[in-house]
Amino acid sequence: MANESKPGYKGKVTIGANNVxxxxxxSWNGFNRDLLEDTEFADTSDDYLxxxxxxxxVSFNGNYKKDDTQGQDMLRSAMINGATITDIRFYVDxxxxxxxxxxxAAGGGLLAGQAVGHVVVQSVxxxxxxxxxxxxxxxxxxxxxxxxxx
Numbered sequence: 684m685a686n687e688s689k690p691g692y693k694g695k696v697t698i699g700a701n702n703v704x705x706x707x708x709x710s711w712n713g714f715n716r717d718l719l720e721d722t723e724f725a726d727t728s729d730d731y732l733x734x735x736x737x738x739x740x741v742s743f744n745g746n747y748k749k750d751d752t753q754g755q756d757m758l759r760s761a762m763i764n765g766a767t768i769t770d771i772r773f774y775v776d777x778x779x780x781x782x783x784x785x786x787x788a789a790g791g792g793l794l795a796g797q798a799v800g801h802v803v804v805q806s807v808x809x810x811x812x813x814x815x816x817x818x819x820x821x822x823x824x825x826x827x828x829x830x831x832x833x
Contacts, residue, residue, distance in 0.1 A: 693776040696743050696754075698768065703754030705746035705819065709773050711781065713739035714829060738825035740805065741773060741781075747809055747817035758821055762804035769801045771823070773830075784828035800828040 696703040717734030748755055761768055772780040784800035802823040811817040 695774045697772045699770045701753035704748040704751040707745040709743035742822045744820035747819040767801040781830040784831045
C-alpha cells in the first residue's frame, strides 16, 4: 500500500500565480450539510431530510509580511472592498490543491447557470508581540459549492 500521508511543509497558499507569503498553517472547517427534522406523530424514531450544503471556511495564518502586495495585502483589500476571490489555492503538496469550484462537470458540485464558486474574506487579524515575529491570520468563507481537489 502506498504512503498517502502528506508532509505539511510542502503546503502553501496562492492567489493566482502569487504565493501568499509567510503562511505556515491552513485548515478547512465546517464543511457540512444542514439536517432538517422531518419527524411526525406516530414516528418511532427521528427522521431527517438534507437541507443546504454549508461549504465551510478556510483559516490560514503565518508571519506578517507588510510588503506582500500580491498576497496578504490583496486579501485585506478584498475584505475591505467586498470583492470575491476565485483563484485562491490551498496546496497539500507541490502539485495537489483545493480551490473554489468552477465546474459544472459530473461531480463538480455546481448546477448549470449557478455562479462560479468563490471565497469571501471574513476576517484578517494581525498580532505583533515584542518578543516574537508579527503574525497574521485570515478566514475565508467558501461560497456556492465545496472546494475541489486538483
